[in-house]
Amino acid sequence: MEGIYAIWQRDIIKFFRDRARLIGSFAMPFMFLILFGSGMSGAMSSMIGGSNAAGPLADFDFVEFMFPGIIGMTVFNTAIFSALSVVQDKEFGYMREILVSPMSRTTIAIGKVLGGSTIAVIQGLMMLIFVPFIGVSISFMMVIKLIPVMFLVAFAISSIGLLIASSLKTSQGFQMVVQILIFPMLFLSGALFPLNGMPAWMDFIVKINPLTYSVDMFKKIILQPDQMAPALREAMGLDLSVFNHVITFSQEILVVVAISAVFVVLATLKFSRSEG
Secondary structure (H helix, E strand, C coil), X not given: CHHHXXXXXXXXXXXXXXXXXXXXXXXXXXXXXHHHHHHHHHHHHHHHHCCCCCHHHHHCCHHHHHHHHHHHHHHHHHHHHCCHHHHHHHHHCHHHHHHCCCCCHHHHHHHHHHHHHHHHHHHHHHHHHHHHHHCCCCCHHHHHHHHHHHHHHHHHHXXXXXXXXXXCCCHHHHHHHHHHHHHHHHHCCCCCCCCCCCCHHHHHHHHHCHHHHHHHHHHHHHCCHHHCXXXXXXXXXXXXXXXXXXXXXXXXXHHHHHHHHHHHHHHHHHXXXXXX
């Protein structure tokens, strides 16, 4: 436990000392929310509710719809890119010093995943600073529910990042692979657009995408679709179904837990066999 704590603490301290990274973490969410969200709000409202939308469909707010996805995007990017430090430690030789310490490689791997998960949760919570400016209503209980869900999602994505980092030797290679992987997963997760009317082959990818279930959990906590009119909920694509079965929040938790378990085992095994 001391070894895990030491690795976790090192990553947390590095995060808070890196002011450029801290400030830069707001750049992309700000761009999507303020520029992309506000600019596309009228167009998306027309597409979903029609130009003369009335009734429940008139209540559609694209910026509000995007906000859970923005939190998800922040958590995903932070969690998976946290594994970049593993590759950088290899390049600068620091990883060799860690590997010759009494700590086991499993301890190092778990410490790295926990560190990346914690940083991702912190950055995800920092996105709540936008709440007063976009008209989204967030209660204290929503935040309490968000924290463990964000940590669970971040843990799964950090494990995927560590698995990738353990297989690569350069920072450039890691960033290229992650960008190719994360952007299709993000755009096919429902984070930025409703997932209605997709071709069958793309709908299949959506259903096997782990980010889909993660984003949907954030939406259920923040948007509370159970309190919406059925027509609006359906138009916004908030009734996620697989094999004609609507997925519940608890079932999504089980899916993400299973993904976390699989990838943390694979990442730990791969890291244990990798060379510093």
